[in-house]
Amino acid sequence: MHIEHIRFDKVFDVQARTFSFTSAGKNRYGVQLPGRIVPHEGATCTIVLERPDDWSRVLGWRELGGQEIFVPGHVRTVNAAFVEAIFCLLYVILSAGIDDMHPWLLLLLPFAFVWRLVLARRRNRALRQVLLAQT
Secondary structure (H helix, E strand, C coil), X not given: CEEEXXXXXXXXXXXXXXXXXXXXXXXXXXXXXXXXXXXXXXXXXXXXXXXXXXXCXXXXXXXXXXXXXXXXXXXXXXXXXXXXXXXXXXXXHHHHCCCCCCHHHHHHHHHHHHHHHHHHHHHHHHHHHHHHHCC
């Protein structure tokens, strides 16, 4: 997790949920933020990125001076957890081989789903705390 403070000097190419911006002389193109909100020019925000300079994976953000925090919503978290649980189960099944597959392996799906959901909710809670602590 990487935290950056960004001042949106110029916001351009605004389309449905994506936009481009200039900050400190660097251009970023095709950025999409959680909450589907485009910040206004001159806004200063704290952005949480998964990796430094990887704007394709913004985990959350907050405009400084405001209290509103944008992290992935509950529905998105549930959907992501379900998809990840299915892939985890497929990995287990394919690793064991089709011949050695037992029907009880399908019982792991609800447990994998709940496990991924708990991890995602914890991450979102930690993101909220980190963003609230930024000034």
